[in-house]
Amino acid sequence: MDKIFLRGMHLETLIGVYEWERQNRQSLVFNLEIGLKDTFKNNDEISETVHYGVVHERLRQHLHEQQFLLLESLANDVAQFLFQTFVEIAWIHLQIIKPGILPNVQEVGVEIERYANAQE
Ligand SMILES: Nc1nc2c(c(=O)[nH]1)N=C([C@H](O)[C@@H](O)CO)CN2
Numbered sequence: 001m002d003k004i005f006l007r008g009m010h011l012e013t014l015i016g017v018y019e020w021e022r023q024n025r026q027s028l029v030f031n032l033e034i035g036l037k038d039t040f041k042n043n044d045e046i047s048e049t050v051h052y053g054v055v056h057e058r059l060r061q062h063l064h065e066q067q068f069l070l071l072e073s074l075a076n077d078v079a080q081f082l083f084q085t086f087v088e089i090a091w092i093h094l095q096i097i098k099p100g101i102l103p104n105v106q107e108v109g110v111e112i113e114r115y116a117n118a119q120e
Contacts (some may be wrong), residue, residue: 001089002040004052006032011060014067015074025064026098028074029109033093034082037116038115050088058085071096071110079114091115 009032012025022100041048062081068074079092097109 001035001040003036004034004050004055006030006034006052006056009056011063013063013074015069015071017069022067028071029097029099030059030078031095031097032078034086034089035091035093036088037090038088049096050086055082055086071098075110075112076114079112080119083114083116083119089116 002071009030010027011030012027014025015021015028016026024072033053039060059078059081063074063078065077066077068077075094075096078094078096082089082092091114092113093113095109095111097107099107
């Protein structure tokens with residue numbers, strides 16, 4: 001299946017279970033893979049595919065207005081948002097990393113895989 005990916009995407013949202021985390025948005029790192037329902041077309045038309053710039057901007061705007069306690073909730077919300085916004089998406093694979101949150105741990109985060117047809 002053909003896919004589009006955005007790796008190392010830094011997006012801000014209000015996230016965390018502790019009081020100090022409820023004051024300011026934090027920057028998280030997203031590694032996103034988007035599987036498409038159709039294979040890439042041969043017509044060189046941006047309107048016939050999922051524009052990764054639009055994915056980035058819509059996600060950025062969406063997360064700026066949201067708040068979450070857990071990374072797990074954030075990941076589920078992102079999946080739901082993407083399926084609702086882009087009907088061409090068949091599945092997503094998403095990793096969210098919360099940088100610098102545990103001492104002596106290189107990366108902490110969550111990873112999910114979701115399918116559009118399982119949402120109906
Ligand atoms: N499984 C999870 N564990 C923890 C989360 C989380 O989102 N999912 N969050 C926190 C805190 O917000 C932490 O990141 C702040 O130090 C702790 N554990």
